[in-house]
Amino acid sequence: MFNQIRSSVWACGVVSVFLLVPSVAVAQSDGYRAPRTAEGTPDLNGIWQAINTAHWDIEPHGASQGTTRELGALNAMPGGLGVVEGDVIPYRPEALEQRNDNFANRVARDPTIKCYLPGVPRATYMPYPFQIIQSADHIMILHEFAGAVRTVYMQDHVPAPAPSWMGWSNGRWDGDTLVIETEGFNGMTWFDRSGNFHSDGLRVVERISARSPETLNYEVTIEDPEIFTRSWTMHMPLYRRVETNAELMEFRCVEFVEDLMYGHLRKQPD
Amino acid sequence: MANRIAGGWECRFSLIAVMVLSLAGTSVIGQEPGTDDYTVPRTADGDPDLQGFWSNQTYIPLERPDGVESAFYTDEEVAALEQGRAQGEAAQTTPGTIPDVHYDFTQFGLDRSQADFARNRRTSLIVDPPTGRLPPTNAEGQQRARNREAAREGIGRWDSAEANQLDDRCLIMRGAGPPMMNAGYNSNYQIVQNRDYVMILVEMIHDARIIPLDGREHPAASTRQWMGVPRGRWDGETLVVETTNFNGKNPFNGSSDQMRVIERFTRTGDDAITYTFTVEDSGTWDAPWTAEMLMTSTRGPLFEHGCHEGNYGLYNTLVGARLEERQAAEAASRQQQQR
Amino acid sequence: MRTIVVLAITSIVAFGGGGDLTAHHAFSAEFDIEKPLTVEGTLVKWDMINPHSWFHIEVTEEDGTVVPWQIEGGSPNELIRNGVTQNTVEIGTVLTIEGYRAKDGTEKAVGRNFVLADGSRLFLGGSGQRTGGGQ
Numbered sequence: 001m002f003n004q005i006r007s008s009v010w011a012c013g014v015v016s017v018f019l020l021v022p023s024v025a026v027a028q029s030d031g032y033r034a035p036r037t038a039e040g041t042p043d044l045n046g047i048w049q050a051i052n053t054a055h056w057d058i059e060p061h062g063a064s065q066g067t068t069r070e071l072g073a074l075n076a077m078p079g080g081l082g083v084v085e086g087d088v089i090p091y092r093p094e095a096l097e098q099r100n101d102n103f104a105n106r107v108a109r110d111p112t113i114k115c116y117l118p119g120v121p122r123a124t125y126m127p128y129p130f131q132i133i134q135s136a137d138h139i140m141i142l143h144e145f146a147g148a149v150r151t152v153y154m155q156d157h158v159p160a161p162a163p164s165w166m167g168w169s170n171g172r173w174d175g176d177t178l179v180i181e182t183e184g185f186n187g188m189t190w191f192d193r194s195g196n197f198h199s200d201g202l203r204v205v206e207r208i209s210a211r212s213p214e215t216l217n218y219e220v221t222i223e224d225p226e227i228f229t230r231s232w233t234m235h236m237p238l239y240r241r242v243e244t245n246a247e248l249m250e251f252r253c254v255e256f257v258e259d260l261m262y263g264h265l266r267k268q269p270d
Numbered sequence: 271m272a273n274r275i276a277g278g279w280e281c282r283f284s285l286i287a288v289m290v291l292s293l294a295g296t297s298v299i300g301q302e303p304g305t306d307d308y309t310v311p312r313t314a315d316g317d318p319d320l321q322g323f324w325s326n327q328t329y330i331p332l333e334r335p336d337g338v339e340s341a342f343y344t345d346e347e348v349a350a351l352e353q354g355r356a357q358g359e360a361a362q363t364t365p366g367t368i369p370d371v372h373y374d375f376t377q378f379g380l381d382r383s384q385a386d387f388a389r390n391r392r393t394s395l396i397v398d399p400p401t402g403r404l405p406p407t408n409a410e411g412q413q414r415a416r417n418r419e420a421a422r423e424g425i426g427r428w429d430s431a432e433a434n435q436l437d438d439r440c441l442i443m444r445g446a447g448p449p450m451m452n453a454g455y456n457s458n459y460q461i462v463q464n465r466d467y468v469m470i471l472v473e474m475i476h477d478a479r480i481i482p483l484d485g486r487e488h489p490a491a492s493t494r495q496w497m498g499v500p501r502g503r504w505d506g507e508t509l510v511v512e513t514t515n516f517n518g519k520n521p522f523n524g525s526s527d528q529m530r531v532i533e534r535f536t537r538t539g540d541d542a543i544t545y546t547f548t549v550e551d552s553g554t555w556d557a558p559w560t561a562e563m564l565m566t567s568t569r570g571p572l573f574e575h576g577c578h579e580g581n582y583g584l585y586n587t588l589v590g591a592r593l594e595e596r597q598a599a600e601a602a603s604r605q606q607q608q609r
Numbered sequence: 610m611r612t613i614v615v616l617a618i619t620s621i622v623a624f625g626g627g628g629d630l631t632a633h634h635a636f637s638a639e640f641d642i643e644k645p646l647t648v649e650g651t652l653v654k655w656d657m658i659n660p661h662s663w664f665h666i667e668v669t670e671e672d673g674t675v676v677p678w679q680i681e682g683g684s685p686n687e688l689i690r691n692g693v694t695q696n697t698v699e700i701g702t703v704l705t706i707e708g709y710r711a712k713d714g715t716e717k718a719v720g721r722n723f724v725l726a727d728g729s730r731l732f733l734g735g736s737g738q739r740t741g742g743g744q
Contacts, residue, residue, distance in 0.1 A: 038314035038465065045464060116579050131480060133469050135321060135462045136314065140469055142478045149476045151460070151571065161694040162657035162685065164574040188579075245486045250495040254441050254578045262431035265588035267595070363721075365645060371637040371709045373661070373720055377732045378683030379691060384733070428638055438635050440660065456686050473686065474659075573659075573686045580658035583681070587639040590712030 034176065034210030039136050042176045042210055046132060047241040047248065050125035050218075053080030057194040058234060060087050067107050077193075083125070083234040089196060095227045102195025110193055114261055115253035117148045117165035119189025120182050120204050121220045121234065129241050131248050139171055139178070144248045152180055160184020163200055177209040199226045214240040310507050310537045315465040318507045320535055324543060325568040326450065327387040327457040329355055332523070332561065334394035334402030341402060342391045356383035380455035388542060388564035395561040397546075404523060404559060411524050411554035428591035431584060438584055440577035442496050442520050443474045448513050448531045449522060449547035449561065459565070460572050468502055468509060475577045481511055488514050494527060496520055509535040526553030541567040640681075640719045644710040648678055648718065652702045657685040657695055664720060666704055680706050680720040688732060704731065 034042040053061075060082030066075030091099060102109055112118050118126055128144040141150040152171040160168030160183055168184035187200030203223040211217045216238040223231040310318045329351060334341075343351065359381040363370040375381045394402030407415070425433050437443050445451030450459070453474055460471040470479040481502035488499055494517035502511045511533040518527030529551040536544045543565040550558040650666035664680040685693065705724040711717035723731035 038316075040314075045466065117574075117576055131467075133462055133464060133467050133480070135464050137321075138460075138462050140462050140471075140478070142469070142480060147477060149471060149478050149574070151471075159694075161571075161573065161689045163695065165576050165579055166574060245482075247482070247489075247499075248480060249493075250497065252441065252496055254439065258431040258439065262585065262588060265430070265585070265592055267426070267429040267592065366642065368637045368642065370721060371640050371642050371719060373681060373683045373708075374722060375683065376734070377723060377730060378662075378685070379687035379733050380683050384687070435635075456684060569690045571689065573689045575659045575684075575686065577660045580656075580660060582663070583635065583639055583661060586711055586713050586717065587635065590639060590641075590714075593713055 032210060032212050037134055039134075041134065041173055042178070043134070044132050044139075044178060044208060044210060044216065045134050047129050047246045048132065048216060048238045049127070049129045049241055050236055050238055052083060052125065052236055053078055054083045054125040054234070054236060055122070055127055055192055056080065058083050058192050058196055059089060059194075060084075061194075083236045085233040085235060090229045090232055092227060092229055095197075099195050099197060102190070102197055104195075106193060106195050109195070111189055112145070112193075113257070115146050115257045116188070117146055118143070119165055119185065120150065120167050120169075121206065122189060122191055123148050123150075123166070124206075124218065124220070124238070125236060128251065129246070129248055141169075142248065144251050146251060146253055150182075163187070165189060167202075167204065174207075177207050180204075180206040180208070182206070197227070198222070198224045201226050208238075211237060214242055216240075308537075308539055313463060317463065317465070317504060318509070318537060319463075320461045320468065320509060320537055320543060321463055322461060323568050323570040323572070324459045324461065324565040325386045325457055326452050326459070326545060326563050326565045327382055327385040328390055328395070328452050328563060329382065329387075330390045330392055330395055332395045332451070333404060334396070338393045341393060341397075341400070343393055345391070348389060348391050352383070352389075356381070359383050375455065382455070385455065385457065386566050386568040388566040390564050392562070395563055396559060397562050398560040399557070405555040405557050407524055407554055408552075408556050411526070414526060414553075415524055428587060431588065434584065434587075436520055438587075440475060440581045440584070442477070443472075444520065446472050446474070446477055446497065446520070447522070448479075448497065448500070448511070448533055449549065450533075450545070451522075452563070456575070458568055458572055460570065468511075471572055473572045474575045476572075476575045481509075488512075491515070494518070498529075498531070505534075507536055509533075511535070522549070524554055525549070525551050528553045636719055639712060640709040641712045642709060645708070646710050646718060647705060647707050648680075649703065649705045650678060652698060652700055652704055653677070654700070655695070655698050657689070659684050659686065664704065664706070664723070666706070668716075676716055678716045678718065680708065680718050680723075682720050682723070693732070698731065702726075 034044065037043045037045070056077045057080065061077065061080055063079040064077045066072070066077065068075045107113065112122075112126070123130065123143045123145065126143075126145050130141055130143040133140040133142065137153070137155045139152040139154060141152060143149070148166055150166050150169055152169040154171050157170040163184050163186035165186060165188065167182040169180050169182040171178060171180040173179070182204040183202070185198070185200055185202045187198065187202070190197050201224050205221040205223070207217075207219040209217045217235075218238050219233060219235050221231055221233045222228065313319045313321070360376055360383070363372070376384070396402050396404065399405060427433055427435070431439060435444075443453055445453055450470075450472060456473045458473040462469045462471070466483055468481045468483065470481070471477070472479065477497060479497060479500055481500045483502050483504070485503065486501065488501060493499065494515050496517055496519060498513040499515040500511050500513045502509055504510075513531045513533070514529075516525075516527050516529050518525070522529065529549060532548045532550070534546045538544050544562065545565050546560060546562045548558050548560040549555070648666070648668050650668035652664060652666055654665040656663040656665065662682045662685045664682055666678050666680060668676045668678050670676060703726045706718065706720045707722040707724070708718040708720045725731055
């Protein structure tokens with residue numbers, strides 16, 4: 001009997017372990033250990049990019065009609081299995097109405113259409129590369145889209161002095177994981193092109209770790225009690241841009257949106 | 271004259287303090303160019319450490335002023351110059367004049383005299399040619415300037431967003447460079463580096479220059495960018511950055527898209543970087559020219575300069591211009607009707 | 610020496626880096642030099658944004674109506690470097706603002722001078738009382 005109990009306890013333990021492991025969308029490589037920088041921290045330097053449809057819609061979605069007839073198939077939304085853990089964003093009821101209203105009016109309201117800074121974490125998974133440059137006191141996350149810049153302060157953490165589009169990021173190492181806590185958002189950014197949104201009370205916690213020489217694990221937790229009934233999490237891998245001499249290009253998109261934003265104020269011929 | 275801010279504030283920026291500081295030179299780091307008995311700190315990778323927050327603010331113009339012969343001011347002359355400017359900046363503008371239609375730089379700490387700047391005794395930033403002045407613009411450069419003027423013929427600055435200046439449009443500040451000239455205010459840079467890259471963040475407009483150090487070549491000539499494409503390498507203690515592939519849309523004193531800028535950054539003290547730049551542009555000048563600026567350490571942060579995102583001014587100006595036109599047209603048609 | 614200093618100052622105004630002169634020019638196109646004003650109101654919000662910050666104040670008219678005004682100020686970045694945060698100027702602070710009204714006809718102005726209830730200037734000092742100005 002003792003053996004039966006022991007084996008059932010063991011089985012129970014095994015089952016418990018399986019239940020405790022979160023159903024991550026990313027298969028965890030067996031303990032890959034990133035090389036170290038000269039400072040002795042995990043080396044996450046490089047040019048990275050997400051490959052998924054989170055920038056269209058972070059929730060699972062089938063393919064659907066675009067907004068702009070002339071762009072045909074290129075503007076239609078492709079399907080995606082979503083990056084939100086649990087699939088559904090836990091909106092408060094009135095916030096869900098707002099999200100749906102955002103979606104219906106997304107061409108007018110999506111801030112990135114006007115080349116506004118995309119915020120966090122949207123900047124991470126927009127279909128443009130970004131670059132991590134690590135040094136002892138600061139980690140820079142530099143985005144090609146609109147030249148968006150995030151300074152991650154690794155020392156001397158202070159609160160955000162004022163709200164901003166990309167937030168104020170304080171970072172630390174938790175073992176091999178870079179943990180970035182970002183607050184001080186202005187509430188004017190979205191999570192994707194489908195109107196998923198937040199307030200200026202948003203707090204984002206990112207956990208970034210090396211998964212393999214060419215991939216990162218990216219896990220981001222969203223806290224915003226005004227909008228959501230609980231905190232929620234997104235997962236995705238990030239892929240290294242491995243081509244020789246990979247480089248961020250300038251995407252200074254302001255000049256491409258001036259007619260859109262100010263064309264109606266143009267002086268008309270007499 | 272205490273400055274009242276809830277939460278308490280030290281009196282550091284009262285006018286009297288500003289003037290005292292200017293006279294004493296303590297807002298200014300006494301930095302002579304060319305000090306070379308300094309051991310540059312190293313990063314963990316063993317490279318010269320240029321990291322930190324830096325200001326290149328200065329009172330010194332690019333070109334030597336008319337009537338000034340010498341390459342250097344005396345200490346007394348430059349102190350008088352700085353004091354005079356500080357006084358001018360702190361003085362109130364006259365109501366009903368154009369300069370008065372503006373927020374007060376002093377109140378927001380944006381005067382040049384309130385910035386960190388290294389005392390520079392040079393009479394011009396240009397050190398070569400020895401005249402301290404740009405070489406003459408050649409025929410090709412003059413033709414380009416004529417073409418630019420012709421293209422603007424009949425276009426008013428407030429006719430459209432595109433007719434405005436680049437900085438009003440929040441596209442790029444004229445002096446963002448390279449070469450990186452001092453801005454009127456917020457003339458600050460954040461340098462972060464590692465073994466493979468040096469990043470220079472220009473405060474306005476959050477421009478991150480990402481400079482690879484691995485010896486890769488510049489891209490094809492068809493790849494052109496506002497700030498060009500930089501390539502860096504260490505030359506002893508000096509970071510050398512060569513930038514080409516400019517799109518020519520933000521000319522530097524009339525430069526063409528063929529401009530090649532060679533910058534050198536050398537740390538000469540804990541709080542000092544000497545920044546020189548040589549500009550080669552056979553489309554504009556028949557000879558290269560070189561300038562030298564002094565950077566001094568300043569405090570962070572470089573707060574997000576989301577210019578385009580907050581550009582209500584451009585919108586308001588265009589709305590106002592169209593309204594004034596309508597009002598003028600209505601007034602004119604009323605006059606017509608009265609005849 | 611005096612001559613050199615005078616020349617240098619003149620030249621620096623002409624050649625100096627940065628957009629001081631043109632910034633003035635753009636502002637005088639956005640705001641009306643013919644419409645100087647003084648408004649007094651309570652601060653609802655200070656948007657610490659770039660390129661220029663905006664003070665949102667509520668002005669109570671004589672008949673009791675409360676009119677929201679937006680007043681344009683300077684970039685907050687240097688103030689932030691000196692410890693000013695979004696909590697520094699408290700909501701409800703009474704501000705008297707001398708400036709010029711927007712050309713677009715709305716309740717907008719550029720704030721030439723921000724004065725607190727005790728007569729001191731908000732943030733950093735100047736050379737004392739303004740001359741002239743007025744409604």
